[in-house]
Amino acid sequence: MFDGYVAFAPLQGYTDIVYRRAHWRHAGGVAEYFTPFVRLVAGGLSSRDARDVNAQANAAVPTVAQIIARDADEFARLCEMLQRHGWKHINLNLGCPFPMQVNAGRGCGLLQNPVRLEEIAQEMQRWPDVVFSVKMRCGQKSVDEGLAAMQIVGGMPLSQVVIHPRLGCQQYKGYVDINAFGRMADICPHPVVYNGDLKTTAQIEYIMSQFPKLKGVMVGRGLLERPWMLCGKEPLMVLHSIHEELYRHADATLCGDSQKLSRLKAFWEYIDIDRKHKKSIMKATTLYRYDQAVALALQAPYIS
Numbered sequence: 001m002f003d004g005y006v007a008f009a010p011l012q013g014y015t016d017i018v019y020r021r022a023h024w025r026h027a028g029g030v031a032e033y034f035t036p037f038v039r040l041v042a043g044g045l046s047s048r049d050a051r052d053v054n055a056q057a058n059a060a061v062p063t064v065a066q067i068i069a070r071d072a073d074e075f076a077r078l079c080e081m082l083q084r085h086g087w088k089h090i091n092l093n094l095g096c097p098f099p100m101q102v103n104a105g106r107g108c109g110l111l112q113n114p115v116r117l118e119e120i121a122q123e124m125q126r127w128p129d130v131v132f133s134v135k136m137r138c139g140q141k142s143v144d145e146g147l148a149a150m151q152i153v154g155g156m157p158l159s160q161v162v163i164h165p166r167l168g169c170q171q172y173k174g175y176v177d178i179n180a181f182g183r184m185a186d187i188c189p190h191p192v193v194y195n196g197d198l199k200t201t202a203q204i205e206y207i208m209s210q211f212p213k214l215k216g217v218m219v220g221r222g223l224l225e226r227p228w229m230l231c232g233k234e235p236l237m238v239l240h241s242i243h244e245e246l247y248r249h250a251d252a253t254l255c256g257d258s259q260k261l262s263r264l265k266a267f268w269e270y271i272d273i274d275r276k277h278k279k280s281i282m283k284a285t286t287l288y289r290y291d292q293a294v295a296l297a298l299q300a301p302y303i304s
């Protein structure tokens with residue numbers, strides 16, 4: 001069991017407040033969770049984002065709120081809103097590779113714009129009560145962009161920098177570039193957290209042994225696949241408890257089988273269970289069939 005710092009990565013569409021709470025209660029083993037990024041929509045937060053960063057709902061779980069902004073003005077407005085919601089730790093997304101965000105100059109797009117990034121660095125100085133951190137990639141098109149951005153990120157008042165060593169243009173495909181990670185980490189004056197493609201505690205330990213100065217790691221899809229990975233509890237029990245909480249929430253807040261099924265099936269998309277059971281869960285078109293498929297999956301001996 002790995003007992004260093006592990007954060008649960010933000011995963012838009014998967015790690016919302018309902019999932020984070022259920023994971024914390026029934027699995028845990030994670031030091032903190034990061035919300036998927038929230039952004040400005042018509043000068044405010046969308047109702048979905050507002051629900052996700054509702055301070056009261058998040059109070060029981062150690063959570064960092066993540067924002068995505070294209071310039072110092074958007075950055076300041078989001079900080080203002082989140083501070084009003086009671087947030088003390090805000091993470092800036094410099095790694096989103098989605099073309100819509102990148103083309104608008106957000107996420108990886110900011111890595112290509114040193115002037116705007118420097119303006120955000122200046123703006124951070126105006127928020128002494130907020131703990132800031134950054135989650136970044138190694139560039140949008142080349143590692144040189146990431147290395148240049150790190151010169152500015154290095155001057156920001158940050159508690160840590162999470163580095164996911166892929167380029168934005170790779171999206172989530174291709175290999176992580178461990179060599180680029182090492183170059184970025186070497187010139188980063190802040191505590192560094194490694195993120196990317198970690199699926200087991202052995203892999204976490206390996207990366208920590210390769211970079212002994214690391215603060216820790218952030219894990220995303222590995223924890224969606226095996227939510228029990230860090231807690232030492234019995235896999236099917238963890239699955240059963242998390243699923244039950246998500247199910248109760250979907251049942252109470254959504255209308256009709258198809259809405260409920262689409263929310264619940266998202267939970268199973270990444271889960272590491274045998275193909276036969278996953279297929280029958282995903283094929284279910286009514287809650288009745290879904291319930292039957294899940295009951296069978298949760299009775300099967302867990303093999304991984």
Ligand SMILES: Cc1cc2nc3c(=O)[nH]c(=O)nc-3n(C[C@H](O)[C@H](O)[C@H](O)COP(=O)(O)O)c2cc1C
Pocket residue numbers: 009010011012013035036037066093095096135164172195196197198218219220221222
């Ligand atoms: C479906 C999906 C949604 C994501 N949403 C976010 C997000 O909102 N903010 C962010 O910083 N990263 C986001 N990421 C990136 C992950 O946080 C993480 O950096 C990436 O998946 C690599 O880590 P992993 O291999 O441990 O999953 C997302 C990734 C995926 C696959």
